[in-house]
Amino acid sequence: MNATMTAERKPRRTPTPMNGVDTPTLLATIQAVGAQPELAKFQFRTKSEWIAGTHSRSSMSGFYGAGAEQKHVADYTADGDHPAVLCGKDAAPTPVEWVLHALASCLTAGIANIAAARGVNLRRVESIVEGDIDLRGILGLSKDVRNGYQGIHVSFEIEGDASRADLEQIIKQSRDRSAVLDVLTNGVPVTVTVV
Amino acid sequence: MNATMTAERKPRRTPTPMNGVDTPTLLATIQAVGAQPELAKFQFRTKSEWIAGTHSRSSMSGFYGAGAEQKHVADYTADGDHPAVLCGKDAAPTPVEWVLHALASCLTAGIANIAAARGVNLRRVESIVEGDIDLRGILGLSKDVRNGYQGIHVSFEIEGDASRADLEQIIKQSRDRSAVLDVLTNGVPVTVTVV
Numbered sequence: 001m002n003a004t005m006t007a008e009r010k011p012r013r014t015p016t017p018m019n020g021v022d023t024p025t026l027l028a029t030i031q032a033v034g035a036q037p038e039l040a041k042f043q044f045r046t047k048s049e050w051i052a053g054t055h056s057r058s059s060m061s062g063f064y065g066a067g068a069e070q071k072h073v074a075d076y077t078a079d080g081d082h083p084a085v086l087c088g089k090d091a092a093p094t095p096v097e098w099v100l101h102a103l104a105s106c107l108t109a110g111i112a113n114i115a116a117a118r119g120v121n122l123r124r125v126e127s128i129v130e131g132d133i134d135l136r137g138i139l140g141l142s143k144d145v146r147n148g149y150q151g152i153h154v155s156f157e158i159e160g161d162a163s164r165a166d167l168e169q170i171i172k173q174s175r176d177r178s179a180v181l182d183v184l185t186n187g188v189p190v191t192v193t194v195v
Numbered sequence: 196m197n198a199t200m201t202a203e204r205k206p207r208r209t210p211t212p213m214n215g216v217d218t219p220t221l222l223a224t225i226q227a228v229g230a231q232p233e234l235a236k237f238q239f240r241t242k243s244e245w246i247a248g249t250h251s252r253s254s255m256s257g258f259y260g261a262g263a264e265q266k267h268v269a270d271y272t273a274d275g276d277h278p279a280v281l282c283g284k285d286a287a288p289t290p291v292e293w294v295l296h297a298l299a300s301c302l303t304a305g306i307a308n309i310a311a312a313r314g315v316n317l318r319r320v321e322s323i324v325e326g327d328i329d330l331r332g333i334l335g336l337s338k339d340v341r342n343g344y345q346g347i348h349v350s351f352e353i354e355g356d357a358s359r360a361d362l363e364q365i366i367k368q369s370r371d372r373s374a375v376l377d378v379l380t381n382g383v384p385v386t387v388t389v390v
Binding site for chain 1: 214215216217220221224225228229232235236237238239240241242243244245246247248249250251253255258260261265267268271273274275276277278279280281282283284285287288289290291292293294295296297298299300301302303304305306307308317319320321322323324325326327328329330331332333334335336337340341342343344345346347348349350351352353362363366367370372373374375376377378379380381382383384385386387388389390
């Protein structure tokens with residue numbers, strides 16, 4: 001008997017709802033998308049309007065996916081603004097903070113899903129995301145300084161019914177499958193047009 | 196008299212508040228940062244906590260910049276969740292929609308600032324941001340499909356007291372100086388650690 005045979009003989013765990021994740025439905029959904037790949041094509045959208053100064057508001061209500069137009073349960077809105085120290089009215093988080101929120105929420109959602117699929121009950125997941133930026137870029141004061149973050153660091157605290165190694169492996173898998181981490185680290189083509 | 200001489204003789208516009216932007220203070224701030232580059236070093240942060248399932252909440256209250264710890268006027272919070280079609284509770288916009296909001300709010304803030312600095316009164320700025328994604332990446336169904344957006348498109352409508360060419364030039368300048376557009380198109384190093 002070798003390691004492979006042991007793995008093969010290991011009984012397949014029956015997926016059960018866990019961590020607030022409907023694991024059986026999640027795994028069935030993944031299977032359905034695997035059988036019908038066009039279901040995987042999604043388009044997310046936000047509609048944004050300028051309010052005043054550096055303050056704007058986005059609305060996120062509809063998106064396309066699973067072969068049809070979809071609607072959020074509510075018409076979500078969110079604002080963005082520059083802080084007072086940058087001459088904004090500080091009416092909302094800054095655009096660059098929204099990037100950090102996007103990253104944190106993506107990684108955390110993945111952790112909960114992956115833990116559920118692995119049968120690991122989570123008790124607590126917290127993170128601090130820090131982004132370092134030198135504003136000489138966006139202020140046009142230096143050609144040698146980039147406009148955006150020079151680096152982003154995510155620090156997780158996690159508690160659950162598994163070994164530290166298994167919990168770390170769940171975080172690693174979430175990082176490896178994160179949509180937001182992918183676009184932030186690898187970049188994505190962005191086009192800007194004027195109607 | 197050549198073009199250069201014409202440009203030199205053009206009277207320098209006195210900056211005036213416009214578009215809700217305190218233009219004189221903004222330009223003075225840029226000048227101050229130019230004289231003291233350490234003021235340009237900022238660190239933005241979000242603290243995120245898992246709520247249940249794919250639902251999490253971020254808080255954005257403090258950041259470092261202009262040589263000191265800063266506080267937002269309020270402790271801002273925002274949630275993230277997966278939609279029902281992906282087995283989430285749809286309690287909030289998705290992480291990838293937050294990326295689109297970050298981009299829209301960054302470009303729009305830049306447009307208002309740049310227009311004010313150029314003496315252009317804006318009446319309306321709206322945008323639609325669309326991101327296309329194939330979920331076979333994050334669902335682990337294909338090694339050939341990336342996890343994140345395959346492309347993002349921003350479409351602006353803009354009205355103001357300037358020619359269409361000048362308004363388009365303002366949008367172009369905002370794109371060229373956008374922190375969020377930079378990290379999305381060029382990528383940024385992201386580290387993930389476990390405490």
